[in-house]
Amino acid sequence: MPKAKRIFVIADFKDEKPWSICIEERRLVKSLIRLGHDVQRFSHRNIMMQCSPFPSKRIARRFGRKKSNEVLLKQVKYYYPDIVIAFSMKYLDAETVRAMRELVPNAIFVGRDGDPFPEKFPARIATGKEMDIIIMPSAGRFLQIYKEAGVRCCAFIPFTCDPDIQYRFEVDDIWRTDMVFLGAAEHTRLDRNYERYELAKRMSELPNAKVYACFGRPKSQGMHSFYAISGAKIGLSINIANDVRLYHSDRFINIPACGTFCLAKRAPGYELLFEDEVHLKYFDTVDEFFELAEWYLKHEQQREKIAMAGMQRAHNEFNCEKIARHMLDLIETGAYEAPWAEIL
CATH class of the missing domain: 3.40.50.2000 (Glycogen Phosphorylase B;)
Known part of the structure; x- marks a missing residue:
């Protein structure tokens, strides 16, 4: 991907929590930027909480979702991304993905599910069906569930590390x-x-x-x-x-x-x-x-x-920049080179 892409990333970045420092989504956004791309991040749960009159996350999913989806769609409309990556599909729904597709019909949509037992979350599978590509830190039957649901491309992408902040520290x-x-x-x-x-x-x-x-x-x-x-x-x-x-x-x-x-x-x-x-x-x-x-x-x-x-x-x-490059290769060509690559 020699030309810089506009990449819209949807995730739960946990912006209000100190453990946001060490989450996978942060590492991958950092790497996409280092690889020369423009990234607009959208912390779905944080926006939903801001749009809700109630502090409870469970209640916010009911009362803040409509407004947060409006904010999401407006950002997509005016950013006009080449790629939309949902590193978390937990707060998305199929209808919202279809609405984004209408706004950016030429964009490639990628969904990531990092949780086990996807069959326990049928709404998430329904959201995944609207994606062009699903990536998971697993192969086998978990990945196969999305393939059988009708997703065109399903791929194993492992978790990453960031050598900038992950190494052996001298500790107290x-x-x-x-x-x-x-x-x-x-x-x-x-x-x-x-x-x-x-x-x-x-x-x-x-x-x-x-x-x-x-x-x-x-x-x-x-x-x-x-x-x-x-x-x-x-x-x-x-x-x-x-x-x-x-x-x-x-x-x-x-x-x-x-x-x-x-x-x-x-x-x-x-x-x-x-x-x-x-x-x-x-x-x-x-x-x-x-x-x-x-x-x-x-x-x-x-x-x-x-x-x-x-x-x-x-x-x-497994450094985050190398794995992000594998992801971009997958988006661009439908494949990536690694001894552990598995694509359905």
């Missing part, structure tokens, strides 16, 4: 620990993953481990998320679903990107992203995780060698 003692897990032990909208719950629960009870955002522990905020990872000798990566090809959360990239040795629950296709015992170490059961953790805590040289190789791999292959 408050962040230092043997093991760390960042994330909810379970999600209220989804069935409990008992392995993930048990791992987080057992770690929360250990004196040499820290957990964040579960079992009453506070969520890490902004750069503190990266400090928490950097301060640990071992980081735990486990998804809410671990049987779907290539599906992963941002932990899977964030942990090695911050120079911490990653113990990751194995999922189909993962060796295409990180090689076992080279960039990280995979485990299959809860007991195996703790056995491996004990071994690697006693073998610093092996642990550090893998951690450094993992950081280099994350920075080289």
